[in-house]
Amino acid sequence: MEASTTVLVIGGGATGTGIVRDLALRGIDVMLAERSGLSSGASSRSHGLLHSGARYAESDRIGAEECIEENRVLRSIAGSCIRDTGGLFIQLPEDDPDYFDKKQAACESIGIETRVLDGNAARNLVPGLSSRVERAMWVPDGVVYPSRLSAANAADAEDHGGTVYPHAPLTGLVVEDGRITRATLGGTVDATVRPQYVINATGAWAGQVAAMAGVDVEMAPSRGVMISVVYDALGPALNRCRDPDDGDIIVPHESEVVLGTTSVPVSDPDTYEEADWEVEKSVQECAKMLPPVAEATEVRTWWGVRPLYAPDEQKSARRGISRGFFVLDHADDGVENFLSIVGGKLTTYRQMAEAVADRICTKLDVDAECQTATRALPGANDPDRLDTFVTHYDAQGPTDADIVTNGAVA
Numbered sequence: 001m002e003a004s005t006t007v008l009v010i011g012g013g014a015t016g017t018g019i020v021r022d023l024a025l026r027g028i029d030v031m032l033a034e035r036s037g038l039s040s041g042a043s044s045r046s047h048g049l050l051h052s053g054a055r056y057a058e059s060d061r062i063g064a065e066e067c068i069e070e071n072r073v074l075r076s077i078a079g080s081c082i083r084d085t086g087g088l089f090i091q092l093p094e095d096d097p098d099y100f101d102k103k104q105a106a107c108e109s110i111g112i113e114t115r116v117l118d119g120n121a122a123r124n125l126v127p128g129l130s131s132r133v134e135r136a137m138w139v140p141d142g143v144v145y146p147s148r149l150s151a152a153n154a155a156d157a158e159d160h161g162g163t164v165y166p167h168a169p170l171t172g173l174v175v176e177d178g179r180i181t182r183a184t185l186g187g188t189v190d191a192t193v194r195p196q197y198v199i200n201a202t203g204a205w206a207g208q209v210a211a212m213a214g215v216d217v218e219m220a221p222s223r224g225v226m227i228s229v230v231y232d233a234l235g236p237a238l239n240r241c242r243d244p245d246d247g248d249i250i251v252p253h254e255s256e257v258v259l260g261t262t263s264v265p266v267s268d269p270d271t272y273e274e275a276d277w278e279v280e281k282s283v284q285e286c287a288k289m290l291p292p293v294a295e296a297t298e299v300r301t302w303w304g305v306r307p308l309y310a311p312d313e314q315k316s317a318r319r320g321i322s323r324g325f326f327v328l329d330h331a332d333d334g335v336e337n338f339l340s341i342v343g344g345k346l347t348t349y350r351q352m353a354e355a356v357a358d359r360i361c362t363k364l365d366v367d368a369e370c371q372t373a374t375r376a377l378p379g380a381n382d383p384d385r386l387d388t389f390v391t392h393y394d395a396q397g398p399t400d401a402d403i404v405t406n407g408a409v410a
């Protein structure tokens with residue numbers, strides 16, 4: 001099959017589906033190709049915390065501002081793709097109290113609301129919380145269900161004239177006279193596509209896809225483990241109040257909690273070790289905040305790979321690599337009609353998509369405003385409809401496998 005499109009988006013995680021929705025709503029002819037089911041990369045293999053920005057407040061002000069802005073947007077447009085749980089930053093006796101104070105001051109200066117609770121008040125709020133907790137800080141964290149989020153973005157894109165192909169891997173790009181002239185899609189589509197612009201939204205695989213066009217994108221993918229255990233009705237998300245480290249976040253679902261995570265560099269996002277120590281350490285560390293999880297029944301364990309972008313000099317810093325996002329215009333590398341979007345977080349996917357769509361509109365000389373910050377996702381308040389989208393796009397992943405009711409678990 002031969003096809004043409006104004007914009008071809010490669011990668012159907014939160015970022016790619018956010019881009020195809022944004023462009024379709026601006027009236028641009030757009031097609032998305034994902035090699036597997038939608039959201040099968042980092043998005044539906046993440047921890048699923050809707051960041052308030054508090055985690056980054058004292059170390060990365062811009063990243064924290066992006067998070068709180070998007071946290072508020074998603075509360076207004078994403079309905080049952082998210083859950084408003086709030087979150088607590090927990091101080092144990094071995095944690096530096098100055099770090100706690102610094103984080104609170106940074107949150108306040110950014111506009112992230114906080115409320116400090118003493119140990120007893122925190123334990124009253126969260127039954128099961130460790131007797132060693134000295135202080136806790138409430139912040140507006142929440143939970144994201146990424147399968148629903150990606151599928152709802154894709155469904156809205158198709159409702160507005162876009163086309164979304166799961167199980168359609170990009171297998172080749174042809175560059176002629178400094179432009180991509182053809183893209184080959186395999187799988188269920190098996191087509192040659194003639195695109196005006198190509199957007200590489202393939203997360204940890206962005207280096208591999210860029211290489212198909214002879215372009216270098218320096219990724220530094222990093223794996224992390226999550227363990228979901230049976231645990232009824234934990235209220236807020238729990239974050240350890242210390243420099244980010246292994247096993248410092250517990251994400252509440254209705255009858256499970258998700259423990260994690262680790263950060264270990266990998267050279268190939270498809271083939272990497274899944275080490276037992278990562279599971280053991282994550283459970284042990286999380287149990288310091290919520291002791292009953294050490295004995296709780298494990299339901300599923302999975303790894304995801306972060307799409308971190310790191311030019312060479314930053315590669316050694318394991319947790320220091322930026323969680324911010326970057327739009328790379330490969331006109332600077334000699335390929336006129338090719339952009340990559342790398343880095344970022346699930347929480348900020350919409351803002352990442354807006355930045356790319358703005359860039360494409362400028363190139364196409366299209367004068368159309370972004371609508372995605374104010375327009376609710378389809379089915380936002382109808383979980384059954386959202387789950388139908390998940391099934392339709394084969395978007396189910398382990399992050400929210402206990403929540404989404406009718407998808408086939410990946």
Ligand SMILES: Cc1cc2nc3c(=O)[nH]c(=O)nc-3n(C[C@H](O)[C@H](O)[C@H](O)COP(=O)(O)OP(=O)(O)OC[C@H]3O[C@@H](n4cnc5c(N)ncnc54)[C@H](O)[C@@H]3O)c2cc1C
Binds near residue numbers: 013016047203223225
């Ligand atoms: C362990 C871990 C925990 C995390 N926790 C959180 C969290 O709690 N909160 C948060 O906000 N963020 C979190 N993140 C970060 C977040 O998951 C990612 O930043 C985000 O999901 C990236 O989305 P994406 O769409 O850019 O990439 P992905 O979701 O990885 O999507 C890229 C897609 O490209 C596809 N692809 C690759 N090659 C091709 C090809 N040749 N052709 C077609 N398609 C292709 C892949 O199959 C994949 O689906 C976490 C990440 C990890 C790994």
